[in-house]
Amino acid sequence: MGKSKQMIAEQVRILDMGDQGMGIGKDPEGRVYLVRDAVPGDLVDIEVKKHRNRLGNGRPVRMLESSSWRTHPFCSHFGVCGGCKWQHMSYEGQLSYKFKNVADALKRIGGLPDPQVRPICGAPEDRYYRNKLEFSFGNSRWLEPDELTREGAPDRNALGFHRPGSFEKIVDITHCHLQPEPSNAIRNAVRTWAKEKGHTFYDVKNHSGFLRNLIIRTTTLGQVMVTLVTGEDLPEALEQINQLLLLQFPQITTLYHIHNPKKNDTIFDLDLHLVHGPGYILESIGQLQCRIGPKSFFQTNSIQAARLYGFVEEFAKLTGHEIIYDLYSGTGTIGLFLAGRCRQVIGVEEVPEAVEDAYLNASLNQIKNVVFHTGDVRKMMMEGLFGREGKPDLIVLDPPRAGLHQDILPLLIDSGAPKIIYVSCNPATQARDLKVLCTAYEHRISQPVDMFPHTAHIENVTLLELKS
Ligand SMILES: C[S@@+](CC[C@H](N)C(=O)[O-])C[C@H]1O[C@@H](n2cnc3c(N)ncnc32)[C@H](O)[C@@H]1O
Structure with missing residues (x-):
């Protein structure tokens, strides 16, 4: 085992992007490095921070040749805030590497020699695509290196995102390219007010x-929900900021206050105080209207979510007679999206609030042929879910990044469902699971969808059909 030490590796050619968003490069002696802020095609000298055996981990210190994919990052917070890490690569280049990531995983991990993978569905808008951002207030602003040497005590109050790797430092965000207006204007107005009034x-x-x-x-329907979370309850100050927000931003359709005296930031176990509006905002995904409350989970890129669900629908080829299982159903949006074209949808989700939202959305859309169970997918499957609720014609899977629990793979195979559609946000775990499922199922097609431009993340929708 090589010891950790600092050194310069010269003439490292970046050949690929790893699934964690790091460049993968080789020096002339064939040593392999993981390189931050690198783009395939770059030739760089790198400072190596860790060197375990033959795999170094570093960042460029000298650019010898610049890749044709390389672009100038558009955000002034690039490299500091930790979001949008791929801004230095053209969107075309990003899509090409995300596609390669999916195809390689299916081959290498999934053991599929020649999987059919459609061209990636890129986002029509590569900026301002998120429908939710959570900003933190902090009194330990992350300081630029030149601020450290300036005279006088810098203002340490900040409103923005946590600096990666630091639980304490906040990067003060002046313009974020992720969410449409009035997001930036609201955040900046709240910060200005707080500083003027001397609030902590x-x-x-x-x-x-x-x-x-x-x-x-x-x-996308133009509704805006703002939730201000405070550590202390100061009614007069709250009244002031509420008035200011509602006066200055008539776009705000719902305003909440939450008092959080706990040590952690999670709001799920806290009471909500509705200040203004109906208490939820509405979003549409295709024909489906969804009600989103302050605690609801909802896909963060509404436009790409609609396209992703459209691919699920296309692969499902529904006739109107099917029993569909929506496993890991979240707020039930995939099942609800398909419900009008099948006999019955049965969803399983472990978060009770998400199941409540699923039922609210079912009634909002007058959908009656759905049932959502609160529980663990593995446990419910082991207790005979399919036997009790009916043989599946289609199983839709949308697990978290860790993929499927290995115990459920044989149960999926035993179900005899003619079709499985596996939606995944992690090509590596999806490919691992497909390797097992493809002992009984044929991989028909995969459709990668880019929900998160300028990040390494990619979703993949895969259609499996039972082997005859
Ligand atoms: C990727 S999200 C799926 C979201 C949903 N399909 C949608 O499109 O909005 C995964 C969901 O699985 C749920 N989940 C995670 N582990 C689970 C388990 N063991 N049993 C049931 N649900 C689980 C999570 O709470 C989350 O809502």
């Missing part, structure tokens, strides 16, 4: 301070 920004070490989090949700 949260101190995460001592668990003190008035202003804690600001959550902004927007929808």
Whole structure:
């Protein structure tokens, strides 16, 4: 085992992007490196931070040749805030590597020699595509290197995102390219007000301070929900900021306040105080209207979610007679999206609030042929879900990044479902699971969908059909 030490590796050619968003490069002696902020095609000298056996981990210190995929990052916070890590690569280049990531995983991990993979469905808007952002207030602003040497004490209050790897430092965001307006304007107005009035920004070490989090949700229907989370309850100050927000931003359709005196930031176990509006915002995904509350899970890129669900529908080729299982159903949107074209949808989801939202959305859309169970997919399958609820004609799987529990793979195979559609946000775990499922199923087609431009993330929709 090589010891950790610092060194320069010269003439490293970046050949590929790894699934964690790091460039993979080789030096002339064939040593392999994982390189931050690198783009395939670059030739760089790198400072190697870790060197275990033959795999070094570093960042470029000298650019010898620049890749044709390389572009100038558009965001002034690039490299500091930790989001949008692939901005230095053209969107075309990003899509090409995301496609390769999916195809390679299916081959290498899934053991599929020649999988059919459709061209990736890129996002029509590669900026301002998110419908939700959570900002943190903090009294330990991350300082630029030149600020450290300036005279005088810098203002340490900040409203923005946590600096990656630091639970305490907040990167003060002036313009974020992820969410449409009025997101930036609201965040900046709240910060200006707080500083003018001298309110305290949260101190995460001592668990003190008035202003804690600001959550902004927007929808393609033009509705805006703002949730201000405070560590202290100061009714007069709250009244002031509420008035200011509603006056300055008539676009805000729902405004909440949450008082969070706990040590952690999660709001799921806290009471909500509705200040203004109906308490939810509406989003549409195709024909489906969805009600989103402050605690609801919802796909963060509404436009690409609609396209992803469209691929599920296309692969399902429904006739109107099917029993569909929507496993890991979240707020039930995939099942609800398909419900009008099948006999029955049965969803399983472990988060009770998500199941509540699924039923709310079913009734909002007058959908009656759906049932959502609250529970663990593995446990429910082991207890005979399919025997009790009916033989599946189609199983839709949309598990978290870790993929499927290995115990359920044989149960899926035993179900005899003619079709499985596996939606995944992690090509590696999906390919691992497909390797087992493809002992009984044929991989028909995969459709990668880019939900998160400028990041390494990619979703993949895969259609499996039972071997005859
Ligand atoms: C990727 S999300 C699926 C979202 C949903 N299909 C949609 O499109 O909105 C995965 C979901 O699986 C749920 N989940 C995770 N592990 C689970 C388990 N063991 N049993 C049931 N649900 C689980 C999570 O709470 C989450 O809602």
